[in-house]
Amino acid sequence: MPDISTTDIVLKTENLTKRYGGVQALEGANFELRKGEHVAIMGDNGAGKSTFVRQITAVEQRTDGKIWFDGKEVNFNGPIEAREAGIETVFQNLALADDLDVPSNLFLGREKVLFNLGPFSILDRRYMRKATEAALVRTAVKIPNLSSTIRHMSGGQRQCVAIARTATFASKLIIMDEPTAALGVQETAQVENIIRTLKANGEPLILISHNMRQVFDLCDRIVVFRRGRIVANLRKENTDGNDIVSYITGAKTGEAELAAA
Amino acid sequence: MAQTSHGVGGLSYDAKKRAWPAEFNVFLALIILVVVFELIGRVFLGDSFLFNTRSDVGGLFNQARLQIIILQVSIVGIIAIGVTQVIITGGIDLSSGSIVGATAMIAMSFAQVATVNGNPNPKAMFLAQGWTDLPVIVPVLVAVGCGLIAGLINGSLIAYTRIPPFIATLGMMITARGIAKWWSKGQPISFPTDSFAAISTGSRPVVIFLALAVLFQLILTYTRYGKHCYAIGSNEDAARMSGIKIANHKILVYTIAGILASLAAVVLCSKNLTAQSGMGVMYELDAIAMAVIGGVSLSGGRGSIIGTVIGALIFGVIISGFTFLRLDAYYQEMVKGVIIVGAVVLDQWRQRMRALRA
Numbered sequence: 001m002p003d004i005s006t007t008d009i010v011l012k013t014e015n016l017t018k019r020y021g022g023v024q025a026l027e028g029a030n031f032e033l034r035k036g037e038h039v040a041i042m043g044d045n046g047a048g049k050s051t052f053v054r055q056i057t058a059v060e061q062r063t064d065g066k067i068w069f070d071g072k073e074v075n076f077n078g079p080i081e082a083r084e085a086g087i088e089t090v091f092q093n094l095a096l097a098d099d100l101d102v103p104s105n106l107f108l109g110r111e112k113v114l115f116n117l118g119p120f121s122i123l124d125r126r127y128m129r130k131a132t133e134a135a136l137v138r139t140a141v142k143i144p145n146l147s148s149t150i151r152h153m154s155g156g157q158r159q160c161v162a163i164a165r166t167a168t169f170a171s172k173l174i175i176m177d178e179p180t181a182a183l184g185v186q187e188t189a190q191v192e193n194i195i196r197t198l199k200a201n202g203e204p205l206i207l208i209s210h211n212m213r214q215v216f217d218l219c220d221r222i223v224v225f226r227r228g229r230i231v232a233n234l235r236k237e238n239t240d241g242n243d244i245v246s247y248i249t250g251a252k253t254g255e256a257e258l259a260a261a
Numbered sequence: 262m263a264q265t266s267h268g269v270g271g272l273s274y275d276a277k278k279r280a281w282p283a284e285f286n287v288f289l290a291l292i293i294l295v296v297v298f299e300l301i302g303r304v305f306l307g308d309s310f311l312f313n314t315r316s317d318v319g320g321l322f323n324q325a326r327l328q329i330i331i332l333q334v335s336i337v338g339i340i341a342i343g344v345t346q347v348i349i350t351g352g353i354d355l356s357s358g359s360i361v362g363a364t365a366m367i368a369m370s371f372a373q374v375a376t377v378n379g380n381p382n383p384k385a386m387f388l389a390q391g392w393t394d395l396p397v398i399v400p401v402l403v404a405v406g407c408g409l410i411a412g413l414i415n416g417s418l419i420a421y422t423r424i425p426p427f428i429a430t431l432g433m434m435i436t437a438r439g440i441a442k443w444w445s446k447g448q449p450i451s452f453p454t455d456s457f458a459a460i461s462t463g464s465r466p467v468v469i470f471l472a473l474a475v476l477f478q479l480i481l482t483y484t485r486y487g488k489h490c491y492a493i494g495s496n497e498d499a500a501r502m503s504g505i506k507i508a509n510h511k512i513l514v515y516t517i518a519g520i521l522a523s524l525a526a527v528v529l530c531s532k533n534l535t536a537q538s539g540m541g542v543m544y545e546l547d548a549i550a551m552a553v554i555g556g557v558s559l560s561g562g563r564g565s566i567i568g569t570v571i572g573a574l575i576f577g578v579i580i581s582g583f584t585f586l587r588l589d590a591y592y593q594e595m596v597k598g599v600i601i602v603g604a605v606v607l608d609q610w611r612q613r614m615r616a617l618r619a
Contacts, residue, residue: 080504095502097495099562100488108492109503111485119486119513 008035009068010173010204011056016065018051025051027228029065033173036202038195040215043225044248049208052225053175057089058082070172080109086172090162090179098151102143103132105150106165135168140197156187163194167203174198175206180214192218212241224248283556284568286611291575298582310585326585328464330577334551335470336532338573339525341548342470342477343518345569348552349481350514351494351561352426356415356433357522357548361541362441364407364526369450369536372400372457384451397456404523411437412519416512430515434545441538451535461532469528471570473521478566490514494561550597551576554604575600 009032016029026048033039041049055062056069058076067074069085076082079089096105104111107128114124132146141160143153150158159179166174176195180188195218198205209215215222216236224232224247232247246252298310308314313323340357347354370386375393377383385393411433418429444450481487489510492500501507525544530536555572557564579600583593 079502083504091502095496095499097492097499097562099491099495104488104492108500109505111488113485117484119489119510120480120484121486122483123485123488125483 009033010035010037010070011206012068013056014066014068016052016055016067017063018055018060019063024228026055029230031223031230033204033206036199036204037221038199038205038207038219040219040222041206041208041225042210042212042215042222042244042248047225047248048228049225050177051228053089053177053206053208056082057087057175086169088166088169088171088174090159090166090174090176096150096158096162099149101149102136102146102161102164103128105161106132106135106168108165110169131168132164135164138197138201139164139167139194141194154187156183156190159183159187159191160194163191167198171203173204173206175208177208178210179207180209180211188214212244215244216241226250283563283608284565284571287554287556287568287571287575291571291578294575294578294582298578298585302585306586308585310582326581328467330574330581331467331470332464333580334573334577335466336525336529337544337547337576338470338551338570339473339528340518340522340544341551341569341573342473342566343521344545344548345552345555345557345564345566346477346481346490346514347426347518348549348557348559349490349494349561349564350511351497352419352511352514353549353559354415354430354515354518355427355545356411356430356437357518357525358541358544358546359434359437359441360408360411360519360522361526361529361544362538363411363437363444364404364523365530365536365540366441366444366450366538367407368400368404368523368527369453369530370444371395371403372397372453372530373450374452374454377452382452384449386445386450394454397454397460400453400457401460401527404527405520408519408521408523408526409516410519411522412516413512415519416515419515420508420511438538441540444538447538449535449537453531453534457531458534459531461528466528466532469524473524474566474570481566486510486513491562494563496562547576550601553601556608558608559605572604 011031011033013029013031016026016031017024018026029048029052031052041052043049051060054060055065056067057079058081059079069087074085076085083089095108097108100108103125111121112124112127112131113121115122129146135141136143139160141164143157143160150161153161163176163179179195180191183191192214195205195207199218207215207219220236222232222234222236222239222244223230224234224244226248227250231250231253232244234243243252295311299312302308302310309323310326311322313320318324340361344354344357371392372395373385373387373393374382375385375388381388382393387393415426415430415433418424418432419426422429481490489500489505492503492505493507493510497507522541526541529540533540551572552564552569553559553572554575555564555568555570557568557572576597579596580593583590583596
C-alpha cells in the first residue's frame with residue numbers, strides 16, 4: 001500500500017466490520033474518499049449505511065478493520081474525538097438546542113472564551129457572532145435573525161444552521177445523514193445549494209441519501225450498500241438510476257465492477 | 262442587527278418577527294398589579310398604594326411600603342436565584358426549604374454568645390467546648406459548607422444514578438428536615454453574636470438579594486456555565502453530543518442552588534435572631550413559584566434571573582397589596598395559587614401563539 005500521508009486520500013477504511021451479537025451489520029467495507037470529492041452512500045434501510053457512518057464517527061466502536069483519516073491511522077474513542085480531528089456530522093435528528101440563538105448553537109460545547117475561569121469562563125460573544133456570520137456566508141445560509149432562538153425556525157432553516165455549524169470550524173470531512181429527508185421542496189433546494197457551495201469550496205463530503213436525483217445532482221461517486229456489504233462503487237458518469245436501483249435491490253451484484261475498480 | 266444578506270439563495274428574512282423578551286410581559290404584569298392596587302386604594306380607601314400621602318415624611322413614593330415589598334421576598338428570593346438555574350437546566354429542587362431549616366440550625370449553633378445578661382447562655386449548644394462568640398465568618402462558612410454538601414449530594418444523585426431530580430431532591434427535603442430537628446432535639450437555638458445579627462439589619466437582606474441576583478444574571482448571560490444551563494435544559498441529547506459534560510454541570514448547578522439556600526438561611530436566622538427546625542417550610546415551593554411567575558419554563562431552557570426577581574416582586578406586591586387593602590392572609594394564599602397556575606397557562610398560550618405566527 002502506498003504511504004497514505006502523501007496521497008490525496010482524506011478518508012480510507014479497510015475491512016471495516018461491525019457485528020451486534022450475531023448480527024453482521026457491516027462486513028469488510030473498503031472505502032476511500034479523496035480531497036474535494038463528494039460521495040453518496042445509497043442502499044435500502046438496514047443495508048449498513050448508517051452503521052458505516054457510526055463506525056467512522058466513533059458513535060459506535062467497530063468490531064474489526066482499520067480507518068485512516070487525514071493522513072494517519074485513527075482510533076477515536078468517541079464522537080467528540082472524531083469531531084476534534086475534523087469530522088463533522090449533520091445528524092438526522094438535528095443536534096440543536098431550541099432555546100439558544102444561532103451563534104450559541106454553532107459553538108455549542110466549544111465556546112470561544114475571552115478569559116478562562118473554568119466553568120465560569122467569560123464567553124467571547126463578539127468573536128462567535130462574527131465567526132457565525134462568516135460561516136453563514138461561506139455556506140450561503142440565510143436565516144432570519146442571528147440573535148433569536150431557533151425554536152420557531154422552519155425545518156429547512158434549522159437544517160441550514162446544523163450545516164453551517166460544520167463550516168464554522170476547520171472541518172476536514174463533512175458527513176450528512178439524510179439531510180433533506182424531512183424537508184419540503186424549497187427547503188431541500190436550499191440545503192442542496194449549500195452542498196454545492198461546499199463542493200465549490202473543495203470540502204469533501206459523504207452524503208447518505210435515498211433521493212436519486214439529489215445524488216446524481218450533487219455527488220461525484222456513488223457507493224451502494226446491500227446487506228452490510230459495499231456492492232457497488234461507481235462514478236456517476238458510468239452509471240444511471242436504473243443501474244443503481246438494480247444494485248440496491250440485488251438484481252445486480254457488484255463483484256465484477258468492484259474487482260475492476 | 263441590520264438586514265444583512267448571507268450570500269445567495271435562501272429563506273426570507275423578517276426583522277419584525279423579533280419577539281419581546283419574556284421578561285417584558287412579566288414586568289407588564291407587575292405594573293398592572295400595582296396600578297390595580299393603586300386604583301382600588303384610591304376608590305375604596307381614599308389612600309395611595311404607591312405614593313406618599315403623609316405630610317410628616319418626604320418623598321414622592323411611599324418608601325416604607327416599597328422597602329417592605331422587596332424585604333419580605335428577599336430571603337425566598339435568594340433561594341429562587343438558585344432554583345431558577347436548576348429549572349433552566351430542566352431540573353427541579355424541592356429540598357431548598359429543608360436545606361434552609363438544617364443550615365439555620367447548624368450555622369446558628371456556631372454563632373451563639375457565651376453569656377446573656379451576665380448569665381451563661383442557656384441555649385448555647387457548644388458552651389462546654391468553648392465554641393461561643395466566634396467571629397461571624399465561622400457560622401457563615403459553616404452554612405455555606407452545609408449548602409455545598411447538600412447540593413453536591415443532590416447533584417451527584419441526579420447526575421450519576423439518573424433518578425429524576427424530583428425524587429432525589431424530595432429525599433433531600435425529608436432528610437434535611439430530619440437533620441434540622443435532630444440537631445438540637447427540636448429545641449430552638451437563640452442568642453447570636455452581635456456581628457451575626459448585623460448581617461440582616463435594616464434593608465441588608467434586600468442588598469444581599471439584589472447583589473446575588475445581579476451576579477448570577479451576569480453569570481448566566483456571559484459565561485460558559487450559563488450557556489450550558491440553557492443548552493442542557495433545551496436539548497440534553499444535543500448538549501451531550503456537542504461534548505458538554507452533563508454530569509459535572511448538573512452537580513455544579515445543584516451545588517450552587519444548595520449554597521444559595523444556605524445563604525438564605527443565614528439571612529433568615531440573623532433577621533429572626535433565632536433558629537428553629539421548622540424554618541423554611543414551603544420556601545422551596547414559593548421559590549419555584551417566583552421563578553415560574555417570572556417566566557422560567559418548567560420544561561427547561563427558558564428563563565432568567567431578572568424574570569425571577571420580577572416574579573418575586575409580584576409576590577411582594579400581592580402580600581403588601583392585601584395588607585394595604587386590609588384583607589386577611591387567607592385570601593393572599595388563595596390568590597397566590599391562582600396566579601401561579603395563571604402564569605403557567607398564560608406562558609404556554611403565549612408560546613403556542615408564537616409558534617403559530619412563525
